[in-house]
Amino acid sequence: MTTESRDVVVVGAGPAGLFATYYAGFRGLDVTLVDAQSEAGGQVTALYPGKLIHDVAGFPAITGSGLVAGLLTQAKEYSPRLLFDTDVTGLSRLEDGTFDVLTSNRGALHAKTVVLATGVGGIHPRPLPVGHEWHGRGVVYIVSDVASHAGDDVVVVGGGDSALDWALALRPAARTVTIVHRRRAFRAHAALLAQAEREGIGLVTEAEVVAVDGDHRVRQVLVRLDSGETLDLPADTVVGALGLLSAPTPFPEWGLAVRQRKVLVDSRMQTSVPGVFAVGDASTYDGKVALIATGFGEAATAINNAAVHIDPELSLMPGHSTDEELAPPTTRTGQVPVVAVTQEVGA
Numbered sequence: 271m272t273t274e275s276r277d278v279v280v281v282g283a284g285p286a287g288l289f290a291t292y293y294a295g296f297r298g299l300d301v302t303l304v305d306a307q308s309e310a311g312g313q314v315t316a317l318y319p320g321k322l323i324h325d326v327a328g329f330p331a332i333t334g335s336g337l338v339a340g341l342l343t344q345a346k347e348y349s350p351r352l353l354f355d356t357d358v359t360g361l362s363r364l365e366d367g368t369f370d371v372l373t374s375n376r377g378a379l380h381a382k383t384v385v386l387a388t389g390v391g392g393i394h395p396r397p398l399p400v401g402h403e404w405h406g407r408g409v410v411y412i413v414s415d416v417a418s419h420a421g422d423d424v425v426v427v428g429g430g431d432s433a434l435d436w437a438l439a440l441r442p443a444a445r446t447v448t449i450v451h452r453r454r455a456f457r458a459h460a461a462l463l464a465q466a467e468r469e470g471i472g473l474v475t476e477a478e479v480v481a482v483d484g485d486h487r488v489r490q491v492l493v494r495l496d497s498g499e500t501l502d503l504p505a506d507t508v509v510g511a512l513g514l515l516s517a518p519t520p521f522p523e524w525g526l527a528v529r530q531r532k533v534l535v536d537s538r539m540q541t542s543v544p545g546v547f548a549v550g551d552a553s554t555y556d557g558k559v560a561l562i563a564t565g566f567g568e569a570a571t572a573i574n575n576a577a578v579h580i581d582p583e584l585s586l587m588p589g590h591s592t593d594e595e596l597a598p599p600t601t602r603t604g605q606v607p608v609v610a611v612t613q614e615v616g617a
Contacts, residue, residue: 276302276351278576279371279381281358284312286550286565287387288341293573294385295348297588299580302351302379304358304371310345311338312389313551314562317514320416321435325561337562353379358388361524367545383576386533386541386548387569391519396512398427401482401491408488409508416443423504425450425491427479428511434462436509437471448472448503450479450493474501482508519552529554539572545579547572 278294280287283305294301309315311334314323319335326332346352353376360372361384370378395411402409413419413436420443426433429451437447449466454475456463466473474493480500481492488508493501519531527534527542532554539547549572550565558564577584 275368275380275382276300277381277580278302278383278385278573279304279369279379280385280387281305281371282312282387282389282550282552283307283310283352283354284387284389284550284565285314285337285341285562286389286569287312287385288338288345289566290385290387290549290569290573291345291350292341292347293570294576295345295350297573297577299573299577300350301348302353302381303345304353304356304373304376304379306355306357308355310342310354311335314338317395317412318432318435320413321432321439323562326563360520361546363525363543363545369545382545382580384546385569385572385576386521386546386552387550387565388519389551390514390516391531394515395510396515398479398508398510398512400479401488401508402510404482404484404488404508407486408484408506409482409510411510413440413509416440419443419507421445422506424448424507424509425479425503425505426509426511427451428509428513429453429455429475430457430511430513431459431462432513433509433511434458434466436511437466438462438469440507440509441466441469441471444507446472446504448474450474450477450491450503452476452478474503477501479508537571538575539568540575540579545576547576 277299278301280290280303283303291301291303314334315338321334322331324331356376357374359374362370369381369384372378416439419440422444424440424444424447426437426449433449437449441447476496477493479491480494482488483490488505491503491505521528521533525543533541533548533552535541535548535553535555539549541548549568574586578586
């Protein structure tokens with residue numbers, strides 16, 4: 271079964287996909303947003319809803335859940351069709367240059383253009399090599415509620431941005447926070463490391479956790495330094511921050527050119543298949559900086575180029591939303607779009 275045709279189908283409801291959905295409505299395009307998860311936010315909602323994000327313009331710091339809530343409210347402004355709990359299983363280009371986006375439970379979504387905002391695909395945290403058996407009893411990989419760790423002694427295992435972000439988020443609530451990293455140098459941003467030092471977060475480097483002990487839940491970890499010395503650290507909570515593991519992406523099967531598992535795009539954010547665009551962590555190009563903020567700009571670029579792909583007579587640049595002369599977004603017939611609310615959440 272094929273549904274009614276849409277101007278754009280956006281695949282993925284992370285930050286870039288949510289902004290692409292809003293911007294498509296702003297340009298007067300009708301849009302369907304589809305995501306395999308039961309709620310919006312993608313990796314942000316799944317992995318760090320309570321963590322502070324510091325590199326989004328206009329927000330010195332905002333929680334992941336706060337950012338997603340704002341983006342979702344914005345995305346709904348032009349009444350898109352929202353389909354959650356729906357896997358995209360295939361992408362088929364038809365003879366007329368349009369597309370069928372194949373789904374697990376809603377048939378084929380017909381679209382004139384497609385924007386892939388799938389992030390890094392199916393992901394889950396890399397388990398701790400020592401201590402994973404305590405998962406759910408003091409070992410965690412996601413901190414959904416910082417306040418629930420008030421008064422805890424916390425040990426964070428890792429040396430990247432996520433490790434520093436979790437440590438800084440937990441520091442105001444926890445009694446102590448200590449980061450254990452196997453190397454001397456950190457992969458994390460220097461500013462985060464300097465802030466951690468200012469806020470009294472312990473840094474144990476050239477070391478690894480060799481044991482996690484407790485009774486019905488974690489009480490301490492044993493850390494071995496490269497020098498051979500060992501440390502017993504009190505720990506009510508151990509946060510694993512060793513990165514993410516992701517499932518293989520289907521992009522090559524869909525006929526898209528890829529590089530290192532990401533979709534190659536040009537300056538229009540268009541893939542090797544005309545009419546298919548990719549933004550955010552799903553896309554790659556020379557010189558790309560992988561930030562949430564970057565994804566927002568890519569989403570606007572993709573949607574503006576998608577609009578011109580649909581109707582070459584449209585202007586690539588519609589004007590700025592702050593222009594006094596800018597009328598409400600119009601459709602290609604010149605009429606102000608009146609779109610009924612047709613949001614569908616859940617299976």
